[in-house]
Amino acid sequence: MAAIELRGLTKVYPGGVKALDSLDLMVPDGEFFALLGPSGCGKTTLLRTIAGLETATDGSVVIGERDVTGVQPGGRDVAMVFQDYALFPHMDVTDNIAYPLRIKKVAKATRAGRAREVGERLGLAHLMDRRPGQLSGGQQQRVALARVMATQAQAFLFDEPLSNLDARLRLEARTFLKKLQRELGVTTVFVTHDQAEALAMADRMAVMENGHIRQIGTPAEVFQRPANTFVAAFIGSTPMNLLEGVVRGERLEVAGCKLPVPASAEGRLSDGEQIVYGVRPEYMTYAAEPVEGAFGGRVAIVENLGAVHLVTLEVGGVLVQVVVPEGSEPAPGAEGFAVPRGDRALIYRDGNVV
Amino acid sequence: MARATSLSEKARYSADAAGLGTPRAVAFVAPAMALIAVFLVFPALWVIYLGLTNYRLTGLAAAEPRFVGLDNFVKAVSDGGFWNSTWLTVQFVLGSAVIGQVVLGFTIAWLLRDRRGPLKRVVEGLVILAWILPGAVVSFLWIALLDRDSGSLNALLGIPGFAWLLDHPMLSIVVFNTWRGTAFSMMLYGAALGNVPPSHLESARLAGASGWQQLRDVVFPHIRGHILTNLLLISLWTFNDFTPFLLTAGGPDHRSEVLAVHVYNVALKGGELGFGAAVSTIILLINLVVAVFYLRLLRRRS
Amino acid sequence: MTRFVLGRIGFYTLIAVLLAFFTVPLLWLAAAPFTSNPTYEVSLPDFTVANFAAILEHPYALGSLYNSLLLAVGTAVLVVLLAALAAYALSRVRLPGRDALLYALLLLSSIITGTAAMVPLFQLAVELDLIDSQLGLILILTGGLLPAAVFMLKDFMDSTPKSYEESARVFGASPLQIVGHVVVPLVRPGLATIAVWSIANVWGNFLMPYLLLSDIEKQPGAVIMFTLYTEGGQANLPLLSTFGLLYSVPVVLMYLFVSKKYGFRFHGGIKR
Numbered sequence: 001m002a003a004i005e006l007r008g009l010t011k012v013y014p015g016g017v018k019a020l021d022s023l024d025l026m027v028p029d030g031e032f033f034a035l036l037g038p039s040g041c042g043k044t045t046l047l048r049t050i051a052g053l054e055t056a057t058d059g060s061v062v063i064g065e066r067d068v069t070g071v072q073p074g075g076r077d078v079a080m081v082f083q084d085y086a087l088f089p090h091m092d093v094t095d096n097i098a099y100p101l102r103i104k105k106v107a108k109a110t111r112a113g114r115a116r117e118v119g120e121r122l123g124l125a126h127l128m129d130r131r132p133g134q135l136s137g138g139q140q141q142r143v144a145l146a147r148v149m150a151t152q153a154q155a156f157l158f159d160e161p162l163s164n165l166d167a168r169l170r171l172e173a174r175t176f177l178k179k180l181q182r183e184l185g186v187t188t189v190f191v192t193h194d195q196a197e198a199l200a201m202a203d204r205m206a207v208m209e210n211g212h213i214r215q216i217g218t219p220a221e222v223f224q225r226p227a228n229t230f231v232a233a234f235i236g237s238t239p240m241n242l243l244e245g246v247v248r249g250e251r252l253e254v255a256g257c258k259l260p261v262p263a264s265a266e267g268r269l270s271d272g273e274q275i276v277y278g279v280r281p282e283y284m285t286y287a288a289e290p291v292e293g294a295f296g297g298r299v300a301i302v303e304n305l306g307a308v309h310l311v312t313l314e315v316g317g318v319l320v321q322v323v324v325p326e327g328s329e330p331a332p333g334a335e336g337f338a339v340p341r342g343d344r345a346l347i348y349r350d351g352n353v354v
Numbered sequence: 355m356a357r358a359t360s361l362s363e364k365a366r367y368s369a370d371a372a373g374l375g376t377p378r379a380v381a382f383v384a385p386a387m388a389l390i391a392v393f394l395v396f397p398a399l400w401v402i403y404l405g406l407t408n409y410r411l412t413g414l415a416a417a418e419p420r421f422v423g424l425d426n427f428v429k430a431v432s433d434g435g436f437w438n439s440t441w442l443t444v445q446f447v448l449g450s451a452v453i454g455q456v457v458l459g460f461t462i463a464w465l466l467r468d469r470r471g472p473l474k475r476v477v478e479g480l481v482i483l484a485w486i487l488p489g490a491v492v493s494f495l496w497i498a499l500l501d502r503d504s505g506s507l508n509a510l511l512g513i514p515g516f517a518w519l520l521d522h523p524m525l526s527i528v529v530f531n532t533w534r535g536t537a538f539s540m541m542l543y544g545a546a547l548g549n550v551p552p553s554h555l556e557s558a559r560l561a562g563a564s565g566w567q568q569l570r571d572v573v574f575p576h577i578r579g580h581i582l583t584n585l586l587l588i589s590l591w592t593f594n595d596f597t598p599f600l601l602t603a604g605g606p607d608h609r610s611e612v613l614a615v616h617v618y619n620v621a622l623k624g625g626e627l628g629f630g631a632a633v634s635t636i637i638l639l640i641n642l643v644v645a646v647f648y649l650r651l652l653r654r655r656s
Numbered sequence: 657m658t659r660f661v662l663g664r665i666g667f668y669t670l671i672a673v674l675l676a677f678f679t680v681p682l683l684w685l686a687a688a689p690f691t692s693n694p695t696y697e698v699s700l701p702d703f704t705v706a707n708f709a710a711i712l713e714h715p716y717a718l719g720s721l722y723n724s725l726l727l728a729v730g731t732a733v734l735v736v737l738l739a740a741l742a743a744y745a746l747s748r749v750r751l752p753g754r755d756a757l758l759y760a761l762l763l764l765s766s767i768i769t770g771t772a773a774m775v776p777l778f779q780l781a782v783e784l785d786l787i788d789s790q791l792g793l794i795l796i797l798t799g800g801l802l803p804a805a806v807f808m809l810k811d812f813m814d815s816t817p818k819s820y821e822e823s824a825r826v827f828g829a830s831p832l833q834i835v836g837h838v839v840v841p842l843v844r845p846g847l848a849t850i851a852v853w854s855i856a857n858v859w860g861n862f863l864m865p866y867l868l869l870s871d872i873e874k875q876p877g878a879v880i881m882f883t884l885y886t887e888g889g890q891a892n893l894p895l896l897s898t899f900g901l902l903y904s905v906p907v908v909l910m911y912l913f914v915s916k917k918y919g920f921r922f923h924g925g926i927k928r
Contacts, residue, residue, distance in 0.1 A: 044367075045367070048367060048368075051826050052826070053367070053368060053822055053825070053826070054367065054368055055368075072373065073373065073822075073825045073826045073828075074825060074826065074827065074828030074829065074830070075828070078826065079826065079827065080822075080823065080826045082819040082822065082823055083819070084817065084819050086817075086819040086820045086822070086823035088820060088824075088837075088838060088841070089841075089842070090841040090842075099824070099827060099837075100827040100828065103824075103827055103828045103829045103833065104828065147827075151827065157826075369747075369748055369749070369750065369818065370748050370749050370750075371748055371818035371819075371820075371821035371822045371825065371834075372748065372821040372822075372824070372825055372831045372834040372835060372838075372839070373825050373831050373834075374744075374745060374748055374749050374831045375749070375831070376749060376751065378745075378831060379745035379746075379748070379749035379751055380745075380751065382741040382742060382744060382745035383741070383742045383745045383746060383751070385738050385741065385742070386738040386739060386741065386742035386802050386806055387742070389734075389738060389795065389798055389799050389802060390761075390764070390799055390802050390803060392795075392799065393795055393796045393798070393799030393800070394764060394768050394773075394799040394800060394802075394803070395764065395768075397768070397773045397776040397777050397780065398764075398767070398768045398772070398773060398776070400776040400779075400780065401772070401773065401775055401776040404775065404776055404779060409779065411782075458674075461670075461674075462674060465667065465670060465671060465674075473671070476675075477671065477674065477675060477678075480675065480678040480679055480682070481678055482911070483678075483682065483908070484678055484681075484682070486856070486907055486908065486911050487685075487860075487904050487907070487908070488859060488860035488877070488878055488881070488903060488904060488907065489860050489862055489878065490860070490862055490877070490878045490879075490881035490882045490903075491685070491881060491900045491903060491904050492681070493882075494881065494885050494896060494900060495681050495682065495684055495685055495900075496681055497885065498684045498688075498696045499680065499681045499684065501696040503696070504695050504696040504697045505696050505697075506680055506681075506683065506684065506696075506697070506698045507680070509697065509698075510680070533677065533678065533681065565663075590766060594769040594770070594771040594772065595771075596770060596771055596862070596863045597862075600862065600882055603886075613771075614771040617771065617774065617775060618774065621774075621775045621778075622774070622775070622778060622867070627775060627778075627779050630775045631775045631776065631779075634771075634772050634773070634774070634775045634776070637771060637772045638767060638768070638772045641766065641767040641768075641769065641772060642763075642767050645763055645766040645767050646763070648766070649759070649762060649763065649766075
């Protein structure tokens with residue numbers, strides 16, 4: 001059990017490409033932490049640097065109070081699950097799970113027993129003599145998990161743990177992983193490009209872009225109050241409405257509509273300022289009758305998302321989206337109004353939240 | 355200021371997966387490189403030195419070889435035997451590689467292109483058999499085939515007593531080498547033809563093109579690159595081929611003495627190592643030119 | 657319709673001619689060993705195995721097959737070992753000058769042929785008193801095959817995923833442990849291919865042993881075969897036919913085995 005701390009971590013590749021730009025991060029002991037971001041943002045590089053597979057150009061990595069920046073991967077007391085699970089094809093499940101113990105020179109009988117123990121815990125008891133090639137995707141993942149559990153390392157690192165599973169299995173595996181981590185209580189950092197996955201599984205997360213951390217926070221914080229327009233646009237299964245507007249005294253003029261200043265930005269705006277108004281489709285209510293302080297326009301598209309509908313309104317030349325509960329969806333072409341929740345609307349100045 | 359861009363996966367992460375490190379990597383590479391340096395590179399460099407001496411196998415020059423500068427090279431270039439062998443080698447390469455193997459290999463690949471059954475397997479199997487059987491064995495099989503009195507060829511053609519190897523040695527070795535080496539070209543063109551999109555061929559066929567026109571307008575443009583690299587490679591191999599020695603030993607009377615055999619006869623049978631080394635150097639240089647050309651073509655294509 | 661029929665006739669005629677061209681020279685090898693008192697003629701064999709006794713009677717025939725095996729397997733072992741080590745290091749570690757080295761290897765393997773090197777190799781062997789050394793011959797043959805072998809194996813290793821090695825590394829395995837536990841089992845098919853390729857190349861090699869070995873008892877099958885039909889006097893056809901057949905069988909078997917197990921992936925170098 002250990003906390004992971006990164007101070008000023010930088011990684012520059014030969015050729016000058018900066019994959020990590022002076023990152024500071026603190027993952028407390030026992031937390032399930034997500035590194036989220038689009039492809040190329042540096043999240044996997046960061047994970048590999050924590051593991052020791054990449055050497056940091058500058059800065060430090062501290063695991064459980066020990067500075068491991070210069071320590072070889074094998075000596076950091078971390079265990080890693082790779083995206084393709086990396087189960088050795090020529091060894092059976094028992095030998096695969098027991099492999100880390102073999103390196104630690106544990107006696108053969110002891111390590112086989114421990115492997116069996118861990119395997120049983122993850123429901124693999126009947127598969128212990130099979131080869132990885134004979135297992136399903138979900139079973140392979142559990143063997144990979146058993147292998148890291150067998151190490152009893154201080155921290156676990158998962159690289160895209162769910163992306164190799166098919167869609168249905170992925171949702172089950174999400175719940176399974178979160179429950180497992182809670183039971184084990186081991187500090188775990190995982191990498192994902194899927195924001196829904198990060199929101200569902202993580203205790204806290206870091207959203208990354210181009211080698212920088214754009215925001216660190218709990219899923220609720222990141223979802224309800226994205227720190228900048230990048231995070232605002234990246235998080236959320238339905239894209240956040242980000243509309244240009246201008247401050248007019250005590251009100252805002254956005255997409256030709258007059259809106260009140262949200263609570264979070266009260267007193268911090270100056271007249272005539274150009275701002276970006278941000279509000280999630282989920283944080284607006286829909287009305288068919290005109291309402292004060294709302295977006296008014298014509299319904300262009302109605303999309304069925306299952307229990308809710310996504311209504312796209314054409315408002316003053318721009319598109320505004322609002323989520324509407326089942327049963328109250330309007331017809332295309334109708335006049336409609338979207339009222340933003342005062343406590344969830346956000347103002348962005350130069351990309352950052354006010 | 356450095357910016358982070360999305361590199362391809364291969365370039366992004368450190369490739370040293372096992373943490374081998376440079377010192378160990380050098381230790382891993384060293385034995386192979388040492389062997390190559392000693393037993394391959396060094397002789398290639400040594401031959402240039404040898405060519406500049408008057409080294410002989412026996413006699414005074416064997417004990418005390420003298421540096422003679424470019425004498426051997428001058429002698430080679432003005433030696434009738436050398437030019438005879440060079441001309442014979444040109445015929446050998448042109449006849450059996452450029453014309454023989456390529457045409458035959460392509461023809462077979464083309465004829466069998468759409469088939470998958472036993473006929474294809476039998477034909478390909480026999481052609482490949484000709485290639486993989488050891489050189490000494492196939493050479494003797496052709497000696498038996500071409501035997502003047504009871505060889506199968508004369509029996510089939512009804513002309514007993516016709517001495518192929520004595521009267522037509524070059525023709526014999528050209529046909530022999532074509533027979534022997536066709537498999538490589540056949541496999542290569544087979545693969546190349548398989549890569550021609552069927553839709554192109556079908557469009558041509560629907561437009562009324564005959565088989566020959568399809569070949570000319572659809573197939574050749576697609577495989578042009580392969581033809582050239584194939585030609586270069588098998589020309590290089592044929593140029594260096596020593597197998598004619600097993601069939602005719604360069605005779606009768608130097609009439610089938612390709613350069614490879616010429617070097618052997620002059621240097622190792624005749625004992626003139628310095629002179630033989632000069633000829634070998636010339637062969638090396640020709641190889642170098644062809645190989646560089648070939649690699650450049652390959653690189654441009656990939 | 658007639659064009660189609662003519663086309664078909666033309667096709668089958670051409671195929672028949674080609675089949676004849678490739679089959680006729682081989683017939684003698686199939687028929688003569690089993691024909692009593694064989695001549696150069698090809699005739700229906702009377703299925704005798706008496707000719708095979710000739711191999712046992714000849715003092716050097718059987719021994720030469722053993723020599724061929726020794727040379728071929730010895731070279732293959734050395735090639736696989738050295739090439740695998742080098743290929744792995746070149747694949748995984750960015751050594752300075754690596755690309756230039758690979759290009760040089762490719763170039764070397766094409767340029768320095770037996771023909772080009774026979775004079776210096778012979779002269780050096782004479783000078784250093786290494787004539788008649790089977791070990792020396794193995795080393796020379798290995799040197800000739802190594803560049804291409806390294807190149808091919810490196811290509812193969814490049815396409816092997818690195819996650820297995822990295823996984824073992826994070827679990828604390830040392831680099832040598834990783835090579836032994838993880839890498840070697842993974843690249844076994846590649847190693848097997850190179851081994852077979854080496855054996856096939858050495859088995860039929862005539863020039864190098866002919867040049868560098870003088871003791872006839874050390875000569876491999878290729879040289880003995882040649883000697884049998886070039887030494888003076890009447891050619892011993894029973895021996896030549898049976899020995900030729902026996903000497904050919906191993907390579908044919910190897911080819912069949914490789915193409916069955918790995919599907920003959922050789923397509924003249926073109927990716928299918």
